[in-house]
Amino acid sequence: MRIGELAERTGTSRRLLRYYEEQGLITPQRCANGYRAYGEEFVDRVQQIRGLLDAGLPTRIIREILPCLNRPRDIHFTDATPEMLALLERERDAMTRRIELLTRNRDAIGAYLAAVRDR
Amino acid sequence: MRIGELAERTGTSRRLLRYYEEQGLITPQRCANGYRAYGEEFVDRVQQIRGLLDAGLPTRIIREILPCLNRPRDIHFTDATPEMLALLERERDAMTRRIELLTRNRDAIGAYLAAVRDR
DNA sequence: TCGAACCCTCACACTCGTGTGAAGGTAAAG
DNA sequence: CTTTACCTTCACACGAGTGTGAGGGTTCGA
Incomplete structure (x- = not known):
């Protein structure tokens, strides 16, 4: 390819x-x-x-x-290496926090859209 | 403040x-x-x-x-405005895709860490 | 054989979110 | 009065991603 x-x-x-x-x-x-x-x-x-x-x-x-x-x-x-694993754990946790943040914000936008639609 | x-x-x-x-x-x-x-x-x-x-x-x-x-x-x-709402919908959907992508990647890292731990 | 549609490298330049530091003003506490 | 810890603006720089263009090679079909 x-x-x-x-x-x-x-x-x-x-x-x-x-x-x-x-x-x-x-x-x-x-x-x-x-x-x-x-x-x-x-x-x-x-x-x-x-x-x-x-x-x-x-x-x-x-x-x-x-x-x-x-x-x-x-x-x-x-x-x-141990450092590598620690790094991966940190990144995984950061990603989890990020997912939560993203979800909250997406839901806020979703709620807004729903509210407008129901107007 | x-x-x-x-x-x-x-x-x-x-x-x-x-x-x-x-x-x-x-x-x-x-x-x-x-x-x-x-x-x-x-x-x-x-x-x-x-x-x-x-x-x-x-x-x-x-x-x-x-x-x-x-x-x-x-x-x-x-x-x-209608354009605004369309933009918001697009962004909300992009965020959803993003959340899925992020989750998959986080889980891949998590699985790797679990595998190493169980070694 | 020519042109179109690929591919190559190199390079400049812009955006966006940040960090960092310089040079200086202000406020409050010793 | 001086020090300390704020604050101000300005400016350079980085990393990631991306566009664009120059200058040139390859492949393939009309």
Whole structure:
């Protein structure tokens, strides 16, 4: 798969895919002509990256935790240092707080919309 | 209340409060000496702004929808144009998608942590 | 063989939410 | 009166994401 197709299938721009690569988040193969070649698994990978970025994690952290998360079954325990685990716990808790905040705000907007509709 | 106290009570920085003002999200009074003077209601207001920013809304949008949301009971139906309502619906739906994404990612991290713990 | 639609790198520049620090005014307490 | 802890504005900088354009290569179908 070349960059255009991956961009289309993940809903990102080519630009952004190159940016993620520059940040060390994905490292596609290269064809003889220099074109990037992505496997099927990159679709999921990119979506996970977008999810984590959206969760507020900086690329720096994502780069570190991605190796632990990218194999759904065969988890990499090896490179999970204690610091890494503590970091993950903190991030998970921050995400929980974030989800609550987001839910409250969404519901506030929802309540407003409902009130207007019932007017 | 001056800026320092508001910053402390809302968990933001003074810098950020000035930025929100610059963006037209809050407009505190001014004392004779030029100091910003905030009323009690700004605590809630700032927290709501932070919630919406965290939800991914840009200040531009927040500036528009805040007048509709800032009075919990006495909602401003008046300035809720159809475009505004459509915007709010879109944002609410985007927030829902965002919550789902965030939850999935948090759970993935949680599952990883649980797996490591059970090793 | 030509053109369209891809791809490449490099680079400048903008937005948005923040941090940080400089240079200076003010207020209150020792 | 001086120190300390506020406050003011202004400005530079960063990270993440994104647009745009220059200058150039590749692939493929008409």
